[in-house]
Amino acid sequence: MSDVSDWWRTAIIDMEPGRIALRGHPIEDLIGNVSFAEMIWLMVRGDRPDDAQARLFEAALVAAVDHGPQAPSIAAARMAVTCGLPLNNAMASAVNMLGDVHGGAGEQAVELYHHVENAGGEIAAALDSWIAQRGKIVPGFGHRFHTPVDPRAPRLMALVAEARDAGACEGRYSEIGTGIEAELARRKGRPIPMNIDGATAVIYAELGFAPPLARGLFCLSRSVGILAHAWEQTQQGGRNKGPTPPKYRWTYDPD
């Protein structure tokens, strides 16, 4: 019997009939007393944020909820609904899409910031070694749609500056992020501004989240937009809606 319970173990939740404790706190003490954002922090990390940390964390979660139905994840949620899926399956179909290319950019940007930090903070050299190892797409900078600038990034960076001034974070990764932005502009001869992934990565790095959690927290955040779009599609109806109307034909391209 010990074998079975030892096979899996957790420090997140402890239960007995009639009792649920999350990270050591009885659930009834949490309900009504912590915000949803604070609860996310507590569950993922085990401790609780102070008010300034919670405010910055919440801003990152709010910023990434949606980027419209051109994003494959949102499109997938809406298509799923027209295939007859209930909301849980539609949401899963969409979150599944948040892979290395779509939802992973924030994770990669935190890794990039750590890479620069570990390289001693010499941005140009650190960027060279990153590109040599990871390729020329620098995660967190530039946007194929938002020119000149992704409106979410400057707003988030202003909140990071406020938080730093209030002592809630050190501002080290904020400096690294703006340093990379400047270096990229210098190299390209035009601005390659920080985007949502680069800015939320600054926040998650400042707050001490490990890189994979930048992806995980993005999944939580984007799940909000996914739910909203899946529900809107549910109300609109439609059956088996593919990406384009049936009369459009994908290009057939014989080998």
Next chain:
Amino acid sequence: MSDVSDWWRTAIIDMEPGRIALRGHPIEDLIGNVSFAEMIWLMVRGDRPDDAQARLFEAALVAAVDHGPQAPSIAAARMAVTCGLPLNNAMASAVNMLGDVHGGAGEQAVELYHHVENAGGEIAAALDSWIAQRGKIVPGFGHRFHTPVDPRAPRLMALVAEARDAGACEGRYSEIGTGIEAELARRKGRPIPMNIDGATAVIYAELGFAPPLARGLFCLSRSVGILAHAWEQTQQGGRNKGPTPPKYRWTYDPD
């Protein structure tokens, strides 16, 4: 060209290069100014909650984040990680599990409350007609593990009472829920107390969310526990962990 853009439409998000508006609000006005819970409400419904509504809504989201790894969803997230999946795919595998039986109880409980309301509020008769149509498992009441009572439900119901006294909701569905609880106790000769699904369904019904959103919001809430467990498993390591250790053998039961 009009055909393609007419094939899909949305009132949630409007974008131009450099501009993102969610439900008509520029994203930079929302970031730092609304809580994550308020953002969820805004995205799903289009309007904004008042403070008392937001507080009650947040309590429901906090309450359902986790019920431990015996729940198939949480187990799936942890197994997925040991199969080598990153967090987005692990979370999707878990949310997908929140089907009619697992994540759908809250939705069904809202439907039950609406059914009782539409039947004129005569609980015993309405319960009979519900059972005749939907079967004998009454959603939102009783718990196979938590005896005598699911500790989340009374705490949530106390917050509903506070909200009603503050004028944030009418208390109609709270009355229906406690009425069903009393009727079930009378029929069974022992308490069949309201559980987490029954209590969050009271809140979502009081706040005017349609039944499928009780499932959708549960998915958002449980995604928090899913992420926490997936991340804990990532840190623990393990490869291809099935439900039981390899030396345990499932019962082979020849036809």
Next chain:
Amino acid sequence: MSDVSDWWRTAIIDMEPGRIALRGHPIEDLIGNVSFAEMIWLMVRGDRPDDAQARLFEAALVAAVDHGPQAPSIAAARMAVTCGLPLNNAMASAVNMLGDVHGGAGEQAVELYHHVENAGGEIAAALDSWIAQRGKIVPGFGHRFHTPVDPRAPRLMALVAEARDAGACEGRYSEIGTGIEAELARRKGRPIPMNIDGATAVIYAELGFAPPLARGLFCLSRSVGILAHAWEQTQQGGRNKGPTPPKYRWTYDPD
């Protein structure tokens, strides 16, 4: 220990170190000796098909492998690849889409044939009672794209006729299917021909598969097209490809 192994049980597979038996057959006796289609039948049902049954079964599996990237499942697989997902996650994203509306039509068509059979075979009356209970979309008949006729259906029905003449099936459901087709034509004043779902449903019903397996087997069959498209997209590359090019804008439709 008995509790744990009793919690789950199976008659499909029995294993010891060094030994694997599927449905009672050592795996090494099956490899090289049964076709993939026969293996599917054996695993799902426990017995083995005769040659004529296997041939008919295989035809149904071959017929449904793909219907192009306008189908939401195939589109989802391709989008998933451009989000950076490996083939297993891309395939899962796609199979998940095969819900009640997309992949469930075959299941519903088998249910319809059983309904007609149980109603005594009087087609017009049985169709009326089906529509009263299940709605006006008759599963398995008509096609929004293939006019005048879905080319897969007549070919499959010809194979059913051959199989019936060879004694491999009774032809009862084939008769019911063509009877429904005739009745629908009479009611509408124009042909509403049997489609792929209606024709594979005839085959699965003739071969004695329960209705949900018509959906399950469709998922296996369509997984082939899903894999082919996911792989083609992998080779083409592309990043974060949504349903339409970024310059197309979904219609924004303020409330």
Next chain:
Amino acid sequence: MSDVSDWWRTAIIDMEPGRIALRGHPIEDLIGNVSFAEMIWLMVRGDRPDDAQARLFEAALVAAVDHGPQAPSIAAARMAVTCGLPLNNAMASAVNMLGDVHGGAGEQAVELYHHVENAGGEIAAALDSWIAQRGKIVPGFGHRFHTPVDPRAPRLMALVAEARDAGACEGRYSEIGTGIEAELARRKGRPIPMNIDGATAVIYAELGFAPPLARGLFCLSRSVGILAHAWEQTQQGGRNKGPTPPKYRWTYDPD
């Protein structure tokens, strides 16, 4: 309009109303004339296998259909069913699990064989450089459960030998595989025999499939076992079955 159709393109399928061609073949010519395994080959590659190739390919597909419910994928399918999911969602939940660690071993084994080949076939040195780059777990060899030997591997390797003798393949990767097996035994002082992933990788490499397709084809193959188990669980019933019975408690391990 050209933009939209150019955004996606395919060489797999071409359709007009009333006409479906797969890889250039009208669907009605394929139905009843090609086996399901041949159809898989045609769809994925565009050409058709000869009889000896088809036989070897089919053996690999048959061999990997199931490895019991201790495998996370099969367990996930069964848990999904008890959460109320229909077969498509249960299958998707399971296939999603076939990640780098679970379903990716065959892909990695093909990569290993190519690595050895590209290194000039000097096994010991090539194995050293592989381990230096990819870590000490050598994909395709050894099994934590099947001792002394995974019964599927020798049977598959015997079929490869037959196919080579018949001229259907060259036997180059078969030699590499057995060479690695011998080198591992020499290093460890005990047999580390080829397992199912190593043996199917030999076959897929001999037949010219790219490494990612070893994973994709494994997903198709294992989908058969997934469907069988999901359907068996559907027939058994059960609600919200987690990995262990509710009375077993996962070890709580406070930080």
